[in-house]
Amino acid sequence: MTKKPCLACKLFVGTSGYSYGEWIDSGFYPSGTHSSDMLDFYTRIFHATELNYTWYQMPKAPAIERMCTKVPKNFKFAAKLTRTMTHEIKKGQWTKQVMLFRQGIEPLIQSQKLLCILIQLPPYFERSINFRNYLAALLDELAGLPVAVEFRHDSWANDKVFSELERRKVTLVSVDEPDLPSLFPPLDVVTNPDLFYVRFHGRNSKGWRSGNMQKQFDYDYAQRELEKWAATIKTTMMAQAAAGGIFFNNHVRGQAPKNALRLIDLLLKDYHLQKT
Amino acid sequence: MSRSIIHLNIADFAVAVESNIQPSLKGYPLVIAPLGAPRAVVYDMSDEAYKEGIRKGMALARAKRINKKIKILPPSFNRYERVMKDLLKQTFAFTPLIESGTSDGHIFLDVTGSGRLFGPSVDVAFKLKKAFKKTFNFDPIWSVATNKLVAKVATRVVKPVGEYIVAPGDEKAFLAPLPLNLIPGLIKKDLTKFFEFNLFFISQARVLTLEQLKIPFHFRAPLIYDWIRGIDPTPVTTLCENLSIISFDHEFSDDTNTADLLKRALYLMVEKTCKTLRNRRLTGGVTKIILSYSDGLQTTSRLKLVPPTSNDMAMFKKCIPLLNKAWTRRVRIRHMRLTCEKLCQGAIQADLFSTGTKETKQGELILAMDKINEKFGKNSIKAGLTIKVKNEG
Numbered sequence: 001m002t003k004k005p006c007l008a009c010k011l012f013v014g015t016s017g018y019s020y021g022e023w024i025d026s027g028f029y030p031s032g033t034h035s036s037d038m039l040d041f042y043t044r045i046f047h048a049t050e051l052n053y054t055w056y057q058m059p060k061a062p063a064i065e066r067m068c069t070k071v072p073k074n075f076k077f078a079a080k081l082t083r084t085m086t087h088e089i090k091k092g093q094w095t096k097q098v099m100l101f102r103q104g105i106e107p108l109i110q111s112q113k114l115l116c117i118l119i120q121l122p123p124y125f126e127r128s129i130n131f132r133n134y135l136a137a138l139l140d141e142l143a144g145l146p147v148a149v150e151f152r153h154d155s156w157a158n159d160k161v162f163s164e165l166e167r168r169k170v171t172l173v174s175v176d177e178p179d180l181p182s183l184f185p186p187l188d189v190v191t192n193p194d195l196f197y198v199r200f201h202g203r204n205s206k207g208w209r210s211g212n213m214q215k216q217f218d219y220d221y222a223q224r225e226l227e228k229w230a231a232t233i234k235t236t237m238m239a240q241a242a243a244g245g246i247f248f249n250n251h252v253r254g255q256a257p258k259n260a261l262r263l264i265d266l267l268l269k270d271y272h273l274q275k276t
Numbered sequence: 277m278s279r280s281i282i283h284l285n286i287a288d289f290a291v292a293v294e295s296n297i298q299p300s301l302k303g304y305p306l307v308i309a310p311l312g313a314p315r316a317v318v319y320d321m322s323d324e325a326y327k328e329g330i331r332k333g334m335a336l337a338r339a340k341r342i343n344k345k346i347k348i349l350p351p352s353f354n355r356y357e358r359v360m361k362d363l364l365k366q367t368f369a370f371t372p373l374i375e376s377g378t379s380d381g382h383i384f385l386d387v388t389g390s391g392r393l394f395g396p397s398v399d400v401a402f403k404l405k406k407a408f409k410k411t412f413n414f415d416p417i418w419s420v421a422t423n424k425l426v427a428k429v430a431t432r433v434v435k436p437v438g439e440y441i442v443a444p445g446d447e448k449a450f451l452a453p454l455p456l457n458l459i460p461g462l463i464k465k466d467l468t469k470f471f472e473f474n475l476f477f478i479s480q481a482r483v484l485t486l487e488q489l490k491i492p493f494h495f496r497a498p499l500i501y502d503w504i505r506g507i508d509p510t511p512v513t514t515l516c517e518n519l520s521i522i523s524f525d526h527e528f529s530d531d532t533n534t535a536d537l538l539k540r541a542l543y544l545m546v547e548k549t550c551k552t553l554r555n556r557r558l559t560g561g562v563t564k565i566i567l568s569y570s571d572g573l574q575t576t577s578r579l580k581l582v583p584p585t586s587n588d589m590a591m592f593k594k595c596i597p598l599l600n601k602a603w604t605r606r607v608r609i610r611h612m613r614l615t616c617e618k619l620c621q622g623a624i625q626a627d628l629f630s631t632g633t634k635e636t637k638q639g640e641l642i643l644a645m646d647k648i649n650e651k652f653g654k655n656s657i658k659a660g661l662t663i664k665v666k667n668e669g
Contacts, residue, residue, distance in 0.1 A: 019444070021391045023282075035278040035422070036445025056398050057441050066449055213395035257505075 009238040012048035012076050015256040016199070016249035026254025038131065039070055048076040048115055050247050052254050055080040055120070059104030066143035068111045076115035078148070078197075078245055079105050085138060087122045098141040107224055109145075115245050116146040116171060116195055123182070127155035139168055148173050148197040148245070151184045158262070165191040172236070174198045174230065178205040188232045190240040198233065200259065218252040221259045230266035278444045280397035281512065282385040283427035284367070284404060284416045287436040289381025290320035293359050294349050296413050306347045309336045310531045310570045310610060315609075317571035319351045323436050335572050353379055353611045354527055359412070366407050370400050375424075375513040381416075384424050388514040398441055405439070415633065428460045449504030452479040459503050466493065478504050489539060500653035512524060522560070523615040524548045531570040531608035538609065542599055543661045545614040546592045553586035553616065554646070558585055561618030563595060565602045568611035577602035584620055588659070589638045 019038050023029050031042055042049065051059070059079060067077075084090070084097045101117075104227045108114035117139070125131050139147065149165065150173035151157075165172050171192040175184055176199070202219025210216060237244060246263065248256035286292050290308045295301045305325035309332035310316045316336040325346060330339045339346060356379035363383065373386035385404075387397045394400050401418045410416045416641050419430035423444040429451065442450050455477055456462060456470050469492045475481045481504050489497040502508065526541040542565075553560055561584040566576045578599045585591050595614070603609075648657045 017396070020396065021388070025392075034444070036443075038444075052396075053398055053441050053443075055469070056402055057439050062453075063443065063446060066446060067443070213399055214393060 007275040009187065009241060010243040011233075011267065012244065013260050013267070014046040014048040014050070014248075015248045015260055016247050017052040017251060017252065018042040018049050020251050022252070022256070023254045023257065026258075028254045028257045039067070043071050043075055045257070047072075047074060048078065048245060048247075050078045050080060050082055050118060050249075053103065054104070055083050055086075055103075058082050058084070058100050061104055061106055064105060065107035068107050068113055074207075075113060076245075077108055077113055077120045078115045078247065079108060081117055081119045086120060086125075087099070089134065095141060096139075098138070102142075102145070114146065115243075116148045116197065117142060118148050118150065118173070118197075120150045121152055123152040125151070126153050127158065127161070139170060146195060147171065148192075148195065150175060150199060154182055154184050157185055158174045162189050162191055169194065171195045171197045172207070175201060177201040178203045178208045180205055180208060188236045190237055193241055195243050195245060196237045196241040197245045198229070198247070199239070200229075200246075200248045200250060200256075210237070214252055217250045218255075219250045221250070221262075223262070226259065226266055228265050230263060234267065272275070278422040279386060279388045280391070281424055281427045282387055282397060282401045282404070283419045283421070283424070283431050284383040284385070284401070284408070284426055285418075285428075285431040286363075286381035286408070286416045288322055288326075289379065290351060291322045291359075291420070292381065292414055293356055294352075295322070301347060301349075304347055305330070305343055305345075306349065307339055308349050308351050309339070310608070311348060311350050315323070315607075316531070319570070319572040321372065326610060333573075351572075351610060352527070353644070354525055357525070363408065363412065363414075366411065367404060370394055370404070373512045373514050382428075384512050384540065400440070401439070423506070423508040424510060425460060425503060425513065426450065426506050429454065429458050431460050432460075451504070451506050452477075452482075454478050456481060456504075461503055462500070466496070466608055498632040520619050521615055521617050522549050522552050522619070523613060526612045528610060528612075531610045533606065533608045538599060538603070538612065539596070540662055541612055542595055542614065542638045543588075543592055543659060544594055547588050547613070547662070549616050549640070550586045550588045552589055552638055553619070554591075554642075556619075558588045558619045558621060559622055560616035562592070562616070563591065563598060564613075564615045564617065565595065565598050565613070567602050567609050569605055569607040570610045571607055573605070573607070575602045575604050580618075584618070587635065587639055589641055590635060 003185060004108050019035055021035070024031060024033055028040060033041060048226045059082070082097065082101055085094050085101070105114060105117070135149075148171035169192050172187070172189055174187055174189070174197065176186050177183055200221065202217050202221070204216060204219045207215030207218055233244065233246070246260075250259065291306055294306070294308065301323065304322070305328055306322040307318050307325055307330060308320040309318050318330060318332055318334045318336060318339050318525060320332065321330045325339075328343050330342055330346070336348070360376065360379050360381070364374060364376060365381055367385055371385050371387050371390045375384040385400075387394070387400050390400070391397065395503060397420050401420050404429070405416055405418050408416050415437060417434055417436070417438055419427045419440040419442065421427040421430055422444050426442050426447045429440050433454065456475070457467055461476065469477070470481060486497060486501045489501055493500055494656045524545040526545055528537065528541070532538070549560065560581055562578060562580050564578045566574055568574050577598050579594060581591065581594060584638050645657050649655070
């Protein structure tokens with residue numbers, strides 16, 4: 001018997017970042033859109049986005065505050081944790097980085113626009129003693145904040161990991177990415193009753209390890225692939241969490257917003273049916 | 277759509293280059309300044325030296341008084357320039373729109389049009405930073421903004437390490453709380469005028485209207501009005517514009533202000549330039565002389581050559597007043613550069629009725645010297661001006 005989706009579950013569907021010049025060429029943004037107007041246009045279509053730039057640069061409270069004033073009241077941001085805490089960890093320095101990050105995103109918390117902090121871990125971050133200890137310490141430092149963890153190594157696909165995340169009420173990010181050796185598999189495990197999180201990276205196996213984002217994330221999801229995910233989200237994930245964040249990272253040639261809109265259609269279809 | 281400009285800045289470039297050659301210098305207060313020159317001034321210094329109060333342009337004697345144990349190295353402009361060229365080769369992989377100084381560690385890239393090939397500008401900037409670290413062991417500051425001015429201010433804000441992304445549309449708000457001296461282009465005189473009005477921050481200066489700015493700043497007012505609002509439409513000057521340039525350098529072993537030495541160095545560079553031009557069957561339309569003084573400052577002068585020439589003597593004759601024009605300071609000169617631009621095809625067909633003017637005779641003489649040098653080896657015959665006199669520096 002299939003579970004019915006939870007109508008109380010709030011869904012936030014969007015894209016990983018919104019400021020892409022090529023989305024004008026693809027037709028998502030009207031021709032002539034100025035980069036500074038993209039967020040405004042984006043918020044008319046989606047209700048959430050991932051902040052990618054916070055991975056490159058420590059967020060700065062004044063800039064985040066200004067951004068908060070540019071979006072509608074109910075708009076949400078998922079802020080990616082800065083690389084100094086995921087990819088370029090310096091022993092003895094990272095705790096200070098967590099503190100700076102907390103300060104930087106404070107306006108998001110104050111304005112209730114923080115969906116969660118997204119910890120995207122690198123592919124070499126295996127389930128070793130050192131990395132396990134580090135992740136535990138990092139989650140301790142981020143305690144009290146909504147956190148989602150994305151693994152890129154399959155050694156973390158383990159029940160013990162899931163139950164520890166569950167104990168901590170930390171969201172496991174479900175990923176859709178190419179079926180390549182050592183990559184984390186696509187799972188529908190929900191570890192946090194407050195939030196589930198899905199990231200669509202595209203399934204471009206050829207470009208995944210090219211080192212070029214334009215090749216890595218160049219993928220257009222087929223209708224049946226999205227239908228399958230829509231069914232999983234509705235029947236499994238929505239039933240277990242109060243909210244869900246779903247983001248498309250296949251930004252190349254405007255495929256991300258296109259696929260996100262299609263998924264929204266698929267999710268809404270049954271939602272309306274069920275409501276009536 | 278707005279532009280995506282990346283600014284890469286290798287802080288204290290000369291020090292960074294020297295420290296890479298001698299890693300033992302890292303972490304110590306280091307000053308780059310000419311050793312043999314009297315009244316020498318600091319050309320560059322490490323962050324450690326900066327923290328001790330040493331500044332660019334400060335007299336070396338004063339710097340030594342601040343810290344007696346300070347390490348001092350003479351500047352090597354040619355080396356800095358070589359490293360700069362290597363850095364540019366890496367950046368060229370992402371865009372042809374690159375602008376840089378000759379040896380200052382600053383590089384601007386316009387990646388607006390290459391997003392579809394290489395991805396978002398922040399990712400390109402980050403990749404370049406990693407490449408610089410891996411290949412050259414440099415750790416550049418990087419910033420991304422919609423124009424050069426804002427990008428440069430952003431790197432100044434985080435100096436000596438870090439990065440800054442200024443979101444499109446956020447330029448004005450980003451600049452508002454910053455002090456006026458961070459705006460590139462505002463000279464000391466401009467800042468003094470602002471300070472006289474008790475205006476120290478960009479947000480304070482913005483209160484003035486264009487008409488009000490015109491009173492102290494006259495014709496510079498419209499520029500300043502835009503700068504303090506983060507407006508800078510100037511394009512990134514492309515490298516392609518520099519491809520048709522011949523350039524030669526001379527670095528003096530000891531800083532000098534002896535006219536004869538300068539003239540000799542100039543003639544040697546003119547010879548090399550004209551030889552290159554003749555080999556490529558070209559003539560030069562414009563020459564430029566850049567003098568770098570021992571305190572790191574530069575002066576430049578430029579002259580249009582009418583008619584364009586590849587004749588050593590004719591070019592040298594025109595370069596002498598050009599040298600005098602560029603030589604405006606009493607400070608000793610460390611480095612001289614001669615560039616030849618606007619290259620064009622030389623006359624292919626000789627005049628039907630040769631008049632035997634001085635120029636044609638000189639041309640024949642130069643061609644004869646070329647032949648002798650080709651046959652008997654380089655420097656078999658040379659101009660008297662280039663021969664060193666005994667006991668001369």
